[in-house]
Amino acid sequence: MQHHKEKDTTRVNILNALAFSHFSRDMPKTLEYLDEAYTIADIIQFEKGKARNIYIKGITEAIQSNYDQALGYYNEALKLYENIDFKKGIANCYNAMGITYKNIGKPRKSVDYIKKAIKIEEEIGSNNLSASLINLGNSYTxxxxxxxxxxxxxxxxxxxxxxxxKQRVAYSLNNLGTIYLDQGNYPLALEYFKESLYINEKIGDSLGIANHLNNIGWMYKTRKQYDKAMKHYEKALEIDKRIDNKRGVSSTLNDIGIIYEENGDYERALNYYIKALDINKQIGSKKGIPNILHNIGEVYLALNEFNTANQYFSEAKKISTEIGDKVTLCDTYIGLAKTYANQKLYDSALNNVLKAKKISKVSGFLDCQKEATEILFNIYKATGNYRDALENHQQFKTLNDSLFNKENIKKIAQIEYEYKYKQALDSANIRELQLTKTVRAKSEDLEKTQRNYLWAIIGVLMISMLLGSVIFYQKLKNAKTKTQNAVIEQKLLRSQMTPHFIFNSLSVLQGMILNKEDKKSVSYLSKFSKLLRITLENSRDKTVLLSQELKAVQNYLTLQNLENDAYQSTLLVEETIDIPMFEVPPMLIQPFVENAIEHAFIDTNDDKKIDIRLKYIDKKLICTIADNGIGYMPQKKTNNGYKKSLSTAITSERLKILSKDFKMDGSVTIEDREKYNAQGTIVTLVIPHKFVA
Structure with a gap:
């Protein structure tokens, strides 16, 4: 845009494109671009540019939950596109209108509009088809x-x-995760949410990040890890407020209210629910209202104010039925059943809980099924119908086990892991002993060679002292190099993937298989085998492609974090680095990543972060590995000493040799981030490299 100052169609298109690329992270900049683009398009009578501009304005209003204004812009843009018969633009408007109707609680109308968009996009071969399919999937959800x-x-x-x-990949994963969450498949849902969040953080999609933080917060809340859930909700709330996403703010306030409710702080829970309800009413969105009304009803039920609870549940049922929200409708029937059961109105309670059970079975809501069978057990028991009470109690146990049997599997896997790890440790010790013997033998050979050469020098000194000195120096240098290489090889093998990680990964995989998580276990096994293969291949080569090295590091991070969400990690490569053009020595980065994972967070459990960054400055390839753990200075006082012998010393030795081979500087430094007014440790690697021929 800086090079194209002329006020023509090209500048309009550029400004519209910039506005569209900024709307999810910088609203003021988006509006600035739109104003300039519309002024130029209106002056030069560029109808297609005006239509696109108005369409993007609709998106900015929709993000701020101004749905009436958004629909007005979409209809205006649609008329302009129809006048010039631009089918791609027509499809975009139908799609956007479908999303808006979904957000205001009219999913059936949403499906109709999005299907119109898909029909056109399939006819013209539009590259927007995946976005429309995502929106259609969301409406059906x-x-x-x-x-x-x-x-x-x-x-x-x-x-x-x-x-x-990448953005659409992230949204597809997130929405699939939402479905698995509603179906009670929490591990698979969390896997999709984490992968989606990583992509959105990488591309800087604020709206996507907020949605994913909310989803992950919900996962932690489900597992009753309230502190972690609250941290994710607070981060999501901060982003939603910054980008003025009112619907997101309302949703997050509602989720925070649930945490207070589950912890018995009903007054604070009601305060958050009412704030969320007010926002939904202000923006004219019915979508979120039934769930909030249901939650308020749950609070009054807990306070034994049954009539008030009944009023909120009944209103939630009415709106859920209107907008076709089966998830909340099912929860509301459960709420009504509990209210009537507490009032000993068992016929009314039975009528509502049977409706909930029917919906939950058809739609696959395991949580709702579980609650329904528990309530039925209590109703039948209270009314003397013991046969049906027993049947529902057995169903409740089966459903509860299907949702929460992972702890037992984890314990079994841990016992087996400890046994296998001991075996692996014994095997590793034997291998290390053999390598030590090899090094010792080479050292003894060296000493013997030195003595022989000494006698040889004395013998030939009379013939030619100079010649003998040269031969001795060369032979001694070669022998020392061989020994040095053997030592470094031994240390390098030990610094690669530890038996602890390998057998822990196998135990995690076994737990997935026992839990019949077929897709997840196949994915996990695939990533694990790829990492092993890459590690073995890289170990044989003097240099590998930078992309291959980064892939190995990323796979290692993914596997270490896949099962229990131990930490957050980022791997960023600056745009100045053309990844396919670089070759680097293998296994320089991974040992320091492993050190951070194993040693940086000894005294902390929450908000663990590891950031890996690569930049290219003054012809130097620089990699930093930063964590927010206990810092480097405290670790030097421990017995582990930040594994200095395995990382700092080994890498320093390797870099000395590599620097000579590559004829460029290579170094490693470890610093406490306290000197930069931050928490944790930062490792800086200057990596010798060469360019692909």
Missing amino acids: DLGEFAEAIPYLNKALSIAKADKN
Whole structure:
């Protein structure tokens, strides 16, 4: 844009494109670009540019939950596109209108508009097809029709991956995760949420990040890890407020209210629920209202104010039925059943809980099924119907086990892991002993060689002292190099993937298989085998492609973090680095990442972060590994000493040799981030490299 100052169609298109790329992270800048673009388009009568501009204005209003204004802009843009018969623009407007109707609680109308968009996009071969499929899947999700939603979302994911559209890949994963969350498949849901969040953080999509933080917060809340859940909600709330996403703010306030409710702080819970309800009413969105009303009803039920609870549940049921929200409708029937049961109105309680059970079975809501069977057990027991009470109690136990049997599997896997790890440790000790013997033998050979050469020098000194000195020096240098290489090779083998990590990974995999998580276990095994293969291949080569080295590091991070969400990690490569053009020595980065994981967070459990960054400055390839752990200085006082013998010393030795081979500087430094007014440790590697021929 700086090089194109002329006020023509090209500048309008550039400004519109900039506005569209900024709307999810910088609203003021977006509006600035839109104003300039519309002024130029209006002057030069560029109808297509005006239509695009108005369409993007609709998106900015929708993000701020100004749905009436958004629909007004979309209809205005649609008329302009229809006048010039621009089908791609027409499809975009239908799609946007479908999203808006979904957000205001009209999912059936949303489905109709999005299907119109998809029909046009399939005719013209639009690259926006994956986005429309995501939106259609979301509308079916709101209707609780998961069997319809999942195929559309999987198709969208496949297209987005083929198109290398990271944003749409992230949204597809997130929405699939939401479905698995509603179905009670928490591990699979968390896996999708984490992968999606990582992508959105990498591309800087604020709206996507806020949504994912909310989802992950919900996962922690479900597991009753309230502190972690609250941290994610607070981060999401901060982002939603910054980008003025009122619907997101309302949703997060509602989720925070649930945490206070589950902890018995009903007054504070009601305060958050009422704030969330007021925002939904202000923006005219019915979508979030039934869930908030249901939650308020739950608070009054806990306070034994049954009539008030009944009023809120009844209102939630009415709106849920209107907008087709089956998830909340099912929860509301459960709430009404509990209220009537507490009042000993068992016929009314039975009528409502049977409706909930029917919906939950059809839609696959395991949590709702579990609650329904528990309530039925109590009702039948109270009314003397012991046969049906027993049957529902057995169903409750089965459903509860299907949702919460992972702890037992984890314990079994841990016992087996400890046994296998001891075996692996014994094997590793034997291997290390053999390597030590080899080094010792080489050292003894060296000493013997030195003595022989000494006698040889004395013998030939009379013939030619100079010649003998040269021969001795060369031979001694070669022998020392061989010994040095053997020592470094031994240390390098020890600094690679530890038996602890390998067998822990196998135990995690076994737990997934026992839990019948077929897709997840296949994915995990694939990543694990790829990492092993890459490690073995890289160990044989003097240099590897930078992309291969980064892939190994990323796979290692993914596996270490896959099962229990131990930490957050980022791997950023500056745009100045053309990754395919670089070759580097293998296994320089991974040992320091491993040190951070194993030693940086000894005295802390929350908010663990590891950031890996690569930059290219003054012809130097620089990698930093930073964590927010206990810092380097405290670790030097421990017995582990930040594994200095395995990382700092080994890498320093390697870099001395590599620097000579590559004819460029290589170094490693470890610093406490306290000197930079931050928490943790930072490792800085200057990596010798060469460019691909």
